[in-house]
Amino acid sequence: MRVLIAPDAFGSTLGPVQVATAMAEGWALGAPHDEVRLLPLSGGGPGFLDVVARACGGEMVATTVSDPLGREVPATLLLVDEPGRRTAYVEAAQAIGLHLLAADERDPGITSTWGVGQLLEAALAEGVDRVVVGVGGGATNDGGAGMLAALGAGPADLLARGGLALGAADESALIGLPGVLDRLSGTEVVLATDDETPLLGLSGTSAVGAPGKGATPETSQALESALGHFTDVVGRAVPRPLDLLSGQPRRLDRELGAGAAGGLGYALLVLGARPVPAVTEVLRLTGFDVAAAGSDLVVTATDRLDWTSVRGSVVSGVAEATAATGRPAVVVAGELLVGRRETMTMGLAGCYALADHPAEVDAMLADPVGTLRARARRVARTWSPAR
CATH class of the missing domain: 3.40.50.10350 (Glycerate kinase; domain 1)
Known part of the structure; x- marks a missing residue:
């Protein structure tokens, strides 16, 4: 058989x-x-890069990024040259994975996605045309604010201190976001995840995902409020993209995958990422x-x-x-x-x-x-x- x-x-x-x-x-x-x-196979979480490299080959590039608490950890990105374009595959869990923290360190109120932004910067430095970000298995709940800060969207002391700190963010927090969008305008960004959780609400990332990362019920409620405030700040910093069919502004926080890795998916959507089911993409590649x-x-x-x-x-x-x-x-x-x-x-x-x-x-x-x-x-x- x-x-x-x-x-x-x-x-x-x-x-x-x-x-x-x-x-x-x-x-x-x-x-x-x-x-x-x-x-x-992989759904975008730990092991995503190994699976893609096994299927597509390519070049592994070593780098160093911050873990969810700001400590340096080794990481890699995979460069694959295809006809007419160069693609970088990024595994977000290498920077924000739950496995990077001891059990008594897990607190989604203070963990940051800054390291994912560092991975994206490393990919852009390689002159790629396309970046595929596998998202899954994260220990964060900051709406991707730390990643945006690492890319230059705003001050780290406002955006990279975890989800709870976002409740105090003001309009100056994302003063550099329009510039980040301009810089990424020539690069295709793909959000590959199997997590269909929205950002906010009873089925959102704070309610569903944060408890498994160490949040108490009170912390989960506070994170929900902070992320809701953060979406308002984002809305004032940059206009909402339009739906191509209806012509109406899109509610990125409600889209499937926005709540992936504690809202990292939402920040990638803000950057113009195209969401794809990670499993579908991996099945195709393999x-x-x-x-x-x-x-x-x-x-x-x-x-x-x-x-x-x-x-x-x-x-x-x-x-x-x-x-x-x-x-x-x-x-x-x-x-x-x-x-x-x-x-x-x-x-x-x-x-x-x-x-x-x-x-x-x-x-x-x-x-x-x-x-x-x-x-x-x-x-x-x-x-x-x-x-």
Whole structure:
């Protein structure tokens, strides 16, 4: 049997390539007679650059940026020369990833996206025509204000002190934003994310995302207010772009992906970024359709399969694309938090959890590679019994 292993990262614990390798090792133990191909995938979060580099080649350029608390960390960007243009791929999580902070350092009220702005500056210095920013897995909730400050939109002491400080921002905070827009006018910016969260509201980034980054309910409410004020400041600094169909001003804060990485998506939209589903872009770059059509079974994986995974995730993208080829797709999940009805609706032929209760979660975290390898071995025996 020909098996295609096409997983996402396991949060910040294992990258997509590491997950795919562990699963392939387990599959070889359970079904050594199978032909296994690895095709790691990404939804724009940790591992995005590794996946794109594996698919497209290109040149990795090393740099140094600030982490969410302003400490220097190593980072890279990927340069890919294509006919007629040069593209830089940027992984925002290298600068603002939750994995960069210890558990007791996580506070989305004070973390900043300044390092993402530094990554964009590094890309622009390479003379690129296009910048694709993979956004996911962030520890910030500053509406992308820190990134804008790093690009020259305004003073760092007003914009780069975290989301809570934005409540005191005035019109002078974004005095340089028109100049930033002029500087970027000749560069195509692409926002690649699987996060469809809007910026504000009950389903916005402060309400939905901030608690997982260490925010208390009171902090989440304060961040909601501060980001609302920040959008007003942005609206006074630059005119809202017009919708090409209706001719009416666009509400960027309400657009899908505006709330990605605590509002980093919103700031990229302000800069004129074109939003694309990261999964769709990665599936295209990796040639997933052809690989799936040439396989008998597709196996994907994620650390957590819940209601947010039903659409706009690596798992949902793999399931949909595989269904179009007529092949079955199954998923191995660290935690499986949806029922059979939801997974069947997604088009999955089977779901296998690494952890069914809290004790197993602890064991999984202690040895994620070994746990993945063991589960893949059992799944292989189910789908490809010994001859």
